Amino acid sequence: MANRILLLLVEDEPLIRMTLQDELEDKGFELVVATAGRQALSALDAYAGRLRGVLTDIRLGPGPDGWEVARRARELVPAIPVVYMSGDSGHEWTVKGVPKSVMVSKPFALAQITAAVSMLLNGANT
Template identity: 55%
Template sequence: MSDAKVLLLVEDEPLILWTLQEMLEFCGYVVIAATCGLDAVTILDSRHPEIAGVVTDVRLGVGPNGWEVSWRARELQPDIPVVYVSGDSAAEWPLYGVPKSTMVPKPYGTPQMLTAISSVLIGAPIRPL
């Protein structure tokens, strides 16, 4: 049995989803990918016990947005770590983001994303990057 952490990755832009998924898997995470908020909520409802963290874009097109995905995740697992990613919603994070989460503004580098994910997963102090 593997000790790899399972992350739910929610991103509606295929190239960004693929790139981030590849990076996370290369770093040893198991990634469950969703391309929209509705798929993410469905995955959370059925697989939340195995999911160690959520990485979600905020703007996901039609259906639930990233804020709503994280709210559902926290209903199911009150302490689940959340990393938000956005090109235009960073200023909304204090208003809509769940407690003990972090925001990574786009564009971001690999070190930024990995630092954000590891920080929320291990419970280190969180600050916007």
């Protein structure tokens, strides 16, 4: 497991979270999973040295949102790849999103998420 890429997955909707978790683990990724913004910020602080990417929903209920999670991730690891997922906040991405990130609109095909993660990871390694 030491060779697997560690990602932070932040999603408050249980069905979407479990589906993404299954898909990404099947693709060989190791995950730290958070269900809310505060939990995601704690995970970033705990795992920043090992994390290679962040996938975050935008609307996470009370507390920090996905925009804040991504900004904190970039404070800790300036080049960390970020994939945003949203059903209604995509139009804010150009203003609130971190540079060199990707927005995937819900509903999405699982292949879109794995392609976005792979594209950003490959870009981060060049």
